[in-house]
Each structure stands twice: as C-alpha cells, then as structure tokens.
Amino acid sequence: MVLFRMNMIWRNYVCHLRQGKVPHRCQSGAHPVAPLGSRILTDPAKVFEHNMWDHMQWSQEEEAAARKKVEENSTTRVAPEEQVDQNAKEKVEESSWDQIRIIFSRMQGTETHCGKSCVSSAPGNKGRPNFPNPDLEEHSDDGPGKTGRFPGSNATFRILEVGCGAGNSVFPILNTLQNFPGSFLYCCDFASEAVQLVKSHASYTEARCSAFVHDVCDDGLAYPFPDGVLDAILLVFVLSSVHPGRMQAVVHRLSRLLKPGGMLLFRDHGRYDNAQLRFKKGRCLSENFYVRGDGTRAYFFTKGEVHRMFCEAGLHEKQNLVDHRLQVNRKKQVVMHRVWVQGKFQKPLHWTQRG
C-alpha cells in the first residue's frame, strides 16, 4: 500500500512535469500530452511535428560535440576568491525570489509607493522583507523527540519535499494525498519568502501539511520531526545547486530521516544537458558545476555519480535512469538535447549509518 502511494505520487509528479503544470527552468512550458516516455522519433523528417521526443539516442558525433562544448566552457573558471558559498546563497535569496517577494508584499499590503516591499532595518536582515519567521523559532532546538508530538505525528504516511520553492509540486501532491487518509506532507526551502508563499496559499492546511524554512546543507539544524519517520523524500532539482563537496553529507542526513523501507525520489540535471552546454566561459566553478547569472548554481550529474552517492549513504538503488529527450522549438526550428537523471533509492530494513 505504501509503495502504491509512493508510485502514484511520483507518477503524478513526473506527469505534472511533462504537462508543464510544474513550471521549471528545464521545462518547455505547457504542451499536449502523450503518455510519458511513449513519443519516439522514428522518422527524422517529422522532428518538428512535436515539442518533445522521448528516449533520444545520442550518436557518437553528438556526444563528442557535447563533450567538446563542456571542455570549452570549463576552461575559464570563476576565481576561487569569488566562489564564497554563503555569498551565493545570499545572492540567490535576493535575486531569484524578487518576484515572489513583490507578490508576497502585495498580499501583505507592505508594498510602498515605489513598488518595493518594506524591509526591516534590523541588523543582519540584509534588506529582506520583515516577515515574521516562526519556522526558525519552531525548530531551533534539538528537534522533537521520537516519542513526542510534532506536526504530522498522528499520520501513517509522511512525505518531505526538499527545496519546495513556491510550492509548484506541493499542491498537486496534496491533491493526490487527499485520496489517502493519514497522509502528511512536509516541505522546506532555505528561502523564507518561498515558504511564506506556500503557507499563504488557499490550499495550505496545517492539518495535512507543514512548510518550514530549512537549509539542507546546515547539519546543525534540526528538522521539526524525528529521524526515521518519513516514508518518502522528494529531492527534485535541488541537489544540483549544492556544492559538490557537500552533497554526500546532505544525502546522508536525508537518509537518516527515512523509515526503514522508505524511499528517496531523485530527479536532477544530467551530464551534457543543453543547459550545461549553453553556459558561457567564466561561469564554471569546478568540473560540471556552474553559476548562473542570478547566482544560483547547477551541477550536471552522471548516473554513476548518483548511484555512488546514494549507495554510499546505505540506500538501495531501485531505479536509476538517464532521461534523454529532444526538446523542439517549432517556431525557431531548433532542437535541444535535454538530459535528466532520475532515481529511486530505498532505505533497507537494516540500515547502517555511514555519514
């Protein structure tokens, strides 16, 4: 039953991606939908008849050309003194969330005549809007004990979405979970504005959901629930923004949160995705790791790296595939190879903590 629920949520989630219902930088927008994975390009002359083709095979020439582009755009790297992690995080919060901040300040009625939201002059606020942030207080101690009460403690099926953003998948998931009494969804993001936005959505209810501010890279931060209580974790397009040197620790920490038998569902950028090839010189931080113009970062994974990382955390691989698609811009008559890595990793009944 638990496995059925997880598969249903994952299938629905991936379908939302495919339908463009979950807007994402790597999605092409709203398209008519064919069942996932079923649109195969057999006649190259028909390439411009659809926006997306599944299971594209790369020719050796195409792969060699992609490798060459990556070699070229990796030659000039961002200088080490400009690669300060914390700065990047601040920059992300202050750039990517600008739109959200404006929408939110409108909802709060804090927008000023100049269109900018009111900000606190408190030291350390760094110009962020002065939203009360109860999340930080709620779980700033060691977290709830295993036997204590915590949000979702009465639930029989618990999911965590890491890096939920403004909730593009939170609400479709909550919708699916409606059919499963006893389900509870946690979602977190390190951007407090995003979490506030999720919480202010009309469909948000504390009876079935708990959104909280959390940086998965911060080992010292407790979660608002004990270890070993989650049936599933969604880690979708988040790990790629973490520094490669910190990824393993993040995966270890998340693995601790799972119940024995619980599943971690992963999807992220794959090596030689068009997004990687399009980086200009001077954007590369380290091998296959880049910084975008808005300060957000992106790593491009291989299937082998994903396998090693999750298995190193003691999880068992149930699925690990490279999703190769051809994205078509029919108007401009251009095609782009898209590459994503997708996996399901299960915590064994007898899990040995390694991290």
Ligand SMILES: C[S@@+](CC[C@H](N)C(=O)[O-])C[C@H]1O[C@@H](n2cnc3c(N)ncnc32)[C@H](O)[C@@H]1O
């Ligand atoms: C590309 S978005 C993906 C959003 C969502 N998972 C989806 O697939 O639609 C990445 C999200 O991860 C969040 N994020 C990045 N690094 C994080 C970290 N260290 N801890 C928590 N959230 C993080 C960002 O703020 C952003 O909302």
